[in-house]
Amino acid sequence: MGKLDKIAFIPLDERPCNYEFPYLLAQGTGIHMARPPMEMMGLKKRPGDTNRLWSWLEEQSMDADGAVISLDTLLYGGIIPSRLHALEHPQVAERLQRLRGLKERNPDLKIFAFQLIMRCPQYSIADEEPDYYADWGREIFRKGLISHRSKLGIATGEELEELSDIERRLPAEILEDYMHRRSVNIGVIRDVLDMIAEGFIDFMIFPQDDSAPYGHTAKDQQKVRAMISELDLELTTYMYPGADEVGCTLLARMINDSKHKVPLVYPRMSAVQGPFVTPLYEDRFFYESLKYQIMAAGGLITSSAEEADLILIVNTPGETMMEAESQKHAFFSYDVYRNIIELVEYGNYMLRHKGKPVAAADVGYANGADQKLVKLLKQKEMLFDLAGYAGWNTSSNTLGTVIAQSMLYLHYGRTSQHLDFLALRYAEDLCYCSVVRMGLNQGEVEAMGLSKFELDGHRGEVSRMVRKRLVQELEERINGGEGRVEITDCYMPWNRTFEVGLSVRYHLSEH
Numbered sequence: 001m002g003k004l005d006k007i008a009f010i011p012l013d014e015r016p017c018n019y020e021f022p023y024l025l026a027q028g029t030g031i032h033m034a035r036p037p038m039e040m041m042g043l044k045k046r047p048g049d050t051n052r053l054w055s056w057l058e059e060q061s062m063d064a065d066g067a068v069i070s071l072d073t074l075l076y077g078g079i080i081p082s083r084l085h086a087l088e089h090p091q092v093a094e095r096l097q098r099l100r101g102l103k104e105r106n107p108d109l110k111i112f113a114f115q116l117i118m119r120c121p122q123y124s125i126a127d128e129e130p131d132y133y134a135d136w137g138r139e140i141f142r143k144g145l146i147s148h149r150s151k152l153g154i155a156t157g158e159e160l161e162e163l164s165d166i167e168r169r170l171p172a173e174i175l176e177d178y179m180h181r182r183s184v185n186i187g188v189i190r191d192v193l194d195m196i197a198e199g200f201i202d203f204m205i206f207p208q209d210d211s212a213p214y215g216h217t218a219k220d221q222q223k224v225r226a227m228i229s230e231l232d233l234e235l236t237t238y239m240y241p242g243a244d245e246v247g248c249t250l251l252a253r254m255i256n257d258s259k260h261k262v263p264l265v266y267p268r269m270s271a272v273q274g275p276f277v278t279p280l281y282e283d284r285f286f287y288e289s290l291k292y293q294i295m296a297a298g299g300l301i302t303s304s305a306e307e308a309d310l311i312l313i314v315n316t317p318g319e320t321m322m323e324a325e326s327q328k329h330a331f332f333s334y335d336v337y338r339n340i341i342e343l344v345e346y347g348n349y350m351l352r353h354k355g356k357p358v359a360a361a362d363v364g365y366a367n368g369a370d371q372k373l374v375k376l377l378k379q380k381e382m383l384f385d386l387a388g389y390a391g392w393n394t395s396s397n398t399l400g401t402v403i404a405q406s407m408l409y410l411h412y413g414r415t416s417q418h419l420d421f422l423a424l425r426y427a428e429d430l431c432y433c434s435v436v437r438m439g440l441n442q443g444e445v446e447a448m449g450l451s452k453f454e455l456d457g458h459r460g461e462v463s464r465m466v467r468k469r470l471v472q473e474l475e476e477r478i479n480g481g482e483g484r485v486e487i488t489d490c491y492m493p494w495n496r497t498f499e500v501g502l503s504v505r506y507h508l509s510e511h
Contacts, residue, residue, distance in 0.1 A: 004258035006032045008060040010053065011247055012070040012114075013078040014041035015493050016501045017393075021401065022068065022247035024424070025408055028417030029255065034060045044128075044494050045084060047077020054098050061102050061109055065258075068250045071096070071115040071192060079243065080128050082185065083118055089187045096191055103200050110257070112250040114205040115192060116243055117224060118185050120144055120216040127453050127496070132174050139166045140178055144216035152214075186220055190227055197231045203253065204236060205296055209243035209394065211283040218283065240292035241282040244393065245400025249297045252404035255411060256298030263299040263407050266308035268346055270364070271338030274316025279395035280323070280366040286316060286395060293399040297407055310387060310406055311356050313347040315340055315364045315373045321395070324368025324434045325441075334364070344376040351385060358382075359406035362391030363398050368434035374426065374477060384482055384506065389422055391429040401425075416506070423478075423485040423506035431473035432500045436466055440497045452497040459491050466490055466500060483508040 007026070012018040019041065026033035036056045042048035053074055061067050075092050076082040103109055122141040126134035133140070146163040149155040155163070189206070196204050206224055211217050221239065228237050242249075256263065267290060269275060275287035282289060294301055302308050318337025322330065350356040360377065364370040369391035377383050388406030390398040409418055441452050445462060455462045467490035474485045489503035 002258065004031055004065045004254065006034065006064045006066075007251070007254060008057055008064040008067040008069075009033050009035045009247065009251075010057055010067075010069045010073050011035060011041070012073060012244065013080065014038060014043060014048075015244070015499060017244040017397070017499070018070075018079075018247055020501075021245075022251045022404075024417065024421055025248055025251060025405060028415035029408060029412055031255070033251070034064070041073075042078040042081060045080050047081035047085070048073055050074060050077050050095060054095070058098070058101065058105070062106055064106070064109060066110040066112065066254045067102065068247060068254065069111060069113040070247070071113050074099075075115075075188065079116065082116060083128070083181070084130055085181065087184065089184050092184065092188045093191050096188065096195070099195060100200050110254065111201050112203045112254055113192075113201050114207060114246045114250065115189060117189070117206055117208045117217055117220050117239070118182055119208060119210040120212075121210055122212070130178070132177075136170060136174055139170045140175065141215060142166055143170065143175070144219070145212070145214045148214040148216075148219055182216060182220065186223060189224055193227050193231055193233060193237070196233055196237055202236070203250070204233075204238070205242075205246055205250070206237070206239040207242040207246050207396075208239075208283070209241070210281045211241050213283045238292055238296050240296070240396070241279075241284070241289050241394070242293070242396035242400055245397045245404070248404035249293065249400045252407040253296060253298040256407060259411060261298070261411075263309040263410055264302040264307055265294050265299050265310045265312050265403070266302050266305045267312045267314050267361075268305075268343065270313075270315045270340045270343040271318040273319055273337060274314065277317050277319065277321055279363065280321045281394045282396065286363070289396055290314070290399060293396060293403055297400070297403045299403070299407060305350060305354075305356070308356065309410055311347065311350045311358045312361055312403070312406070313343050313358060314361045315343060315370055315391075317364055321364075321366055324365035324370075325438045327365060327371060327434070338364075340364075340370070340373050340376060344373070344380055344382070348380045348382060351382065357387040357406065357409060359386055359388035359402050359409075361399055361402045362389065362429070363395040365391075365434075366395070367393055368437070369426075369430035371430065371434055371477075374430050378478065378480065381480070381482060383426065383478065384419055384422055386422065389425050389429075391425070392433055398429075419483075419506040419508070420504060423504045424502060426478045427470055427474060427485055427487065427502055427504050428500060430477060431470050432466070432502070435473050435477075436469045437497055437500075439469070440466070445497060455492050455495050455497065458493065458495060458501075462497075463491050466492070470502075481509060
């Protein structure tokens with residue numbers, strides 16, 4: 001692909017990680033990234049306006065060089081609506097056919113798309129699932145898992161007893177609704193694969209958020225993998241854990257592609273066992289996902305720091321991954337089976353003495369940054385000299401974000417937009433996810449008569465309290481002689497504590 005002046009972008013949903021992050025990364029590149037107006041997007045369980053989104057995309061892609069497209073948004077109205085819709089296969093297939101017109105009207109348009117394999121969480125919470133998941137989610141998950149293990153001949157006697165108990169209790173109409181939607185979604189994936197084979201999509205990712213080695217999602221993966229193989233699409237169609245980072249990944253891939261560059265990445269781990277940890281919410285060893293994340297963004301892993309374009313210091317767990325909120329009482333393995341001091345010293349040496357760009361993938365914990373790592377990076381005055389940093393949600397969400405940011409850094413350098421994005425990561429991944437959210441969830445919102453799933457609106461008292469706390473945490477943990485982070489906006493996008501919406505600016509100190 002040659003020139004890249006404009007990208008038409010359809011996000012996975014309206015949350016900042018999907019709507020804002022790729023857009024923010026594109027700032028400072030000289031590329032115009034067009035995205036639909038917020039009113040066309042949905043709001044959590046309310047689907048986006050698919051007709052208007054299609055019309056917007058058709059118009060914008062006429063003069064675009066590339067398109068980064070979430071098919072879940074165009075087909076179902078977003079990530080959550082893809083798990084809730086009552087559409088039949090023919091209706092969705094008809095929507096999909098509009099994709100052909102994009103290339104027919106603009107044959108030079110490069111289309112990079114992604115579509116999730118529907119997840120199956122292992123808990124009974126309906127926050128992002130059909131309402132009946134509040135009562136039956138655990139049973140739906142366990143039925144899928146044990147049935148899968150039974151089919152493979154590895155289910156235990158206890159599991160089989162549990163399965164017959166679930167089958168006796170789980171209402172047939174609920175299971176039927178759930179399985180029918182899964183089969184519609186898989187049928188549409190088959191149609192998408194045909195379009196890739198016909199050349200209407202240039203590159204495709206099927207990510208899975210919240211995956212596990214056995215169960216409904218794992219079985220669907222097997223079906224999709226078989227279809228990919230049957231159509232000989234392995235080199236243009238990837239499938240691996242992730243979701244909310246894919247917009248960033250595909251942006252990086254498109255830019256690398258347009259510049260005919262394949263960045264070589266040398267990953268340096270904090271723990272010998274790190275590559276062999278299976279992260280929470282994922283279905284495979286960490287190192288296998290790392291390879292996919294780097295390849296999907298247009299790069300490759302290299303085995304030597306000498307030939308690397310980028311050094312990725314990777315803060316993995318030493319043995320088992322825990323939630324970020326557990327770090328006050330971290331497992332013994334976090335201190336003994338990994339060495340983050342050596343990791344930071346190595347990163348600092350490569351940056352200061354070898355002049356190599358260094359990025360930090362903070363995947364020590366799920367759902368938040370490692371406070372010790374960020375403290376060490378600050379002591380070394382590395383925080384704002386990094387090519388990228390992330391430490392949020394799942395391991396793959398973090399990887400895709402930091403890899404995309406650091407690949408753009410290789411092309412465009414230390415722009416003010418790059419520094420702002422680093423500042424956003426420290427404000428959100430460390431100060432919010434790893435510190436402030438913990439307090440909210442441990443009684444503070446309940447004391448206000450609210451719950452962590454239902455706050456007092458996008459810009460209520462909670463958002464004001466969060467902003468105040470973040471200012472304090474940034475002052476203590478991030479701000480220093482080099483500069484300071486200013487929060488210019490703070491809101492609660494889905495009216496719950498899980499995510500925060502932030503706008504920040506980084507102000508370099510006048511030396």
